[in-house]
Amino acid sequence: MGPHGGVLPGGRRHAPRRLLPLGDRVLPLPDDGDALREEGDAVSRGRVNWLGSRHWSRGDWTKTRLYSLSATTKKLVGGLSKPVRVTVFMDRDSRLYMPVTELLSRYRALSPKIEVEELDPKRNLARAEALVREFGIRQNTVVFRSGDRKKYVEEDKLADFDFTGAQMGRGAPEIKNFKGEEAFTSAILSVTEARTPHVYFTSGHGEASLDSGERGQGYADAKQLLERDNLAVAKWESLGKDSVPADADAIVVAGPRTAFLEPEAGALAKYLAGGGRVLLLLDPVLPAAGAPPADFALGKLLSGNGVKLGNDIVVDPANALPLVGAETVFAKQYGSHPIVRSLSAEGLPVIFPLARSVSKAAAGSPASPVTLVETSAEGWGETSLASLEEQVKKDPQDTPGSVSLAVAVGPGDEKLSAKSPRLVVIGNSRFAAAGGLATAGNANLFLNSIHWLTGAEKQVGIAPKTPEQASLTLTRSQVRRIGLFSVLGLPAFAVVLGVWVWYRRRD
Structure with a gap:
């Protein structure tokens, strides 16, 4: 074969690649095999995405398994026969917003009967005012509804707080115990069961x-x-x-x-x-x-x-x-x-x-x-x-x-x-x-x-969980060094990386 063709193992020949002249240089054009391969790759990626959208699982990497639902909750939610609508009436700056929404996403994944609506009163003032008029609730409340039955889970029922640091001027109170699963499962049970024991x-x-x-x-x-x-x-x-x-x-x-x-x-x-x-x-x-x-x-x-x-x-x-x-x-x-x-x-x-x-x-x-x-x-x-006072x-x-x-x-x-x-x-x-x-x-x-x-x-058996509290204490000198690295070090690193890439590609 010529310089652009070849012989495959076993004596089979493949077609020469097409070339595109460009000034003093010659660029190869993709052949039909390349196009077919690209099309096959696209189809494979599509299949992977389709499978991933229907077959997936959630993990919980927190040390105390904060978002792992108990077998009790899985059994209850998985067997729901009535739709349950959940409204999270909570400011996104609240310390409970992230754990509450993450935990509710686990509930929603267990059953299509669970619908979750997030309502930030700062971003949707009109809807928030309508909700307050309808239910007479306060901010940072999670509302569960099924038919005519309602259950309100307020902030104090979601967590126990440690105010020691806040009282000493060390920031906001820490979450001592997170009781979200206990409160949410109880609320679902309340709105789906007709009789109260x-x-x-x-x-x-x-x-x-x-x-x-x-x-x-x-x-x-x-x-x-x-x-x-x-x-x-x-x-x-x-x-x-x-x-x-x-x-x-x-x-x-x-x-x-x-x-x-x-x-x-x-x-x-x-x-x-x-x-x-x-x-x-x-x-x-x-x-x-x-x-x-x-x-x-x-x-x-x-x-x-x-x-x-x-x-x-x-x-x-x-x-x-x-x-x-x-x-x-x-x-x-x-x-x-x-x-x-x-x-x-x-x-x-x-x-x-x-x-x-x-x-x-x-x-x-x-x-x-x-x-x-x-x-x-x-x-x-x-x-x-009669003789307990003795030894x-x-x-x-x-x-x-x-x-x-x-x-x-x-x-x-x-x-x-x-x-x-x-x-x-x-x-x-x-x-x-x-x-x-x-x-x-x-x-x-x-x-x-x-x-x-x-x-x-x-x-039975839904116990509160204690979030892992991680803190980092830095001296003033350490904060200054971190600031200098952010202002000068990161841009300098980007420049060096760009020069290195240009040097490798210049030929």
């Missing part, structure tokens, strides 16, 4: 007030948490009553100080036997004049469901906390049950101030309780309650470790009959009182217990 707290036996925020003595925080999770919470004047409220989905007995009378104890047992749901938070009873019986006259209800209530105070030296007494139990060993599944997975402990043992009764009981949380093997239940030590008559602190009775599988009775017994009430819910995994244990009792397992 009713939870009643008994009163008349010395129980702390449901509306009191006194630390360790009231349940206002617990009430607020339940209402945020779309449950109706009310007080039941149960003293002497022989039946529970007709619309009760769960009854909570939280820290009684006197015994239940026969009519109301019988009413609770009858309600439970008929498929009712009961949460018992029973503190230890110390021997004293006028003290109630150790079981608060609920012994028949407990034994009938295979639960043994210990007359002791639990101690666990292996998990002792600094600066508090030995009677405060730090528990982090969990059983296998939906209530504690998230606590176990995340390694969250529960802290019980002054707890008693709650365990399975002897073999042959009609029910089979499941242990929820227990002490280490070194823990025990101190039964010498407390483990004796043969004490309850041996590991000591069970809470049990659940009922089907663990949410697919089983909704009429199956469910009972949760925890040997402490103060963990759920004001001030206690903010500690470790206490709120998770309380909320998960209520959700399991009411059959709302879809919400």
Whole structure:
């Protein structure tokens, strides 16, 4: 062949390339093969883009998995049958704007039923004013709508802030805990489910007030948490009553100080036997004049469901906390049950101030309780309650470790009959009182217990997440050097790079 042709391996020839004269130089023209190759490359790129637009996945590279949705949320959102419209009424300069919009994009990717609208009041003033008139909301609120039902998630429900730095003049408050998934999933559940579960707290036996925020003595925080999770919470004047409220989905007995009378104890047992749901938070009873019986006259209800209530105070030296007494139990060993599944997975402990043992009764009981949380093997239940002022030590008559602190009775599988009775017994009430819910995994244990009792397992286990806080401190000299590099170094680098490219191409 000539200088512009050639012989391929095997003796096959290819056509000479066409040349275009240009002054003293000769440029090759692309042949038909080049055109076909370019066309094939374009088709391949188009196919890749088409596949990429339909088959893709999201990643979460944050250290604390801030935007990774729980299995609970995926199950709920993936099974939506009603459209849910979400309006983010938030200034883009807000510290919550980025995490909120990013998290909602994950929800939208799970189901076509989720529609998200972002409304910046600074950029769309007329639309923002119309939204305020329609819903009466304030800025930095996320609105969920489905049909005629609405749910407003305000800024204080999305995150806990640390104002320490702001108070010391070190800028805006930091996000301490981001509660977006918990708030959004709760809102979706609220606008898509027709009925609101009713939870009643008994009163008349010395129980702390449901509306009191006194630390360790009231349940206002617990009430607020339940209402945020779309449950109706009310007080039941149960003293002497022989039946529970007709619309009760769960009854909570939280820290009684006197015994239940026969009519109301019988009413609770009858309600439970008929498929009712009961949460018992029973503190230890110390021997004293006028003290109630150790079981608060609920012994028949407990034994009938295979639960043994210990007359002791639990101690666990292996998990002792600094600066508090030995009677405060730090528990982090969990059983296998939906209530504690998230606590176990995340390694969250529960802290019980002054707890008693709650365990399975002897073999042959009609029910089979499941242990929820227990002490280490070194823990025990101190039964010498009359001599607590003396040195407390483990004796043969004490309850041996590991000591069970809470049990659940009922089907663990949410697919089983909704009429199956469910009972949760925890040997402490103060963990759920004001001030206690903010500690470790206490709120998770309380909320998960209520959700399991009411059959709302879809919400069990959505815990707040802590964003990674990264900061960089520079001296004045370092800031000056960075500024000089930006002003002089970067342009100089661009010039050097351009000269190098010109030098390589000049031939």
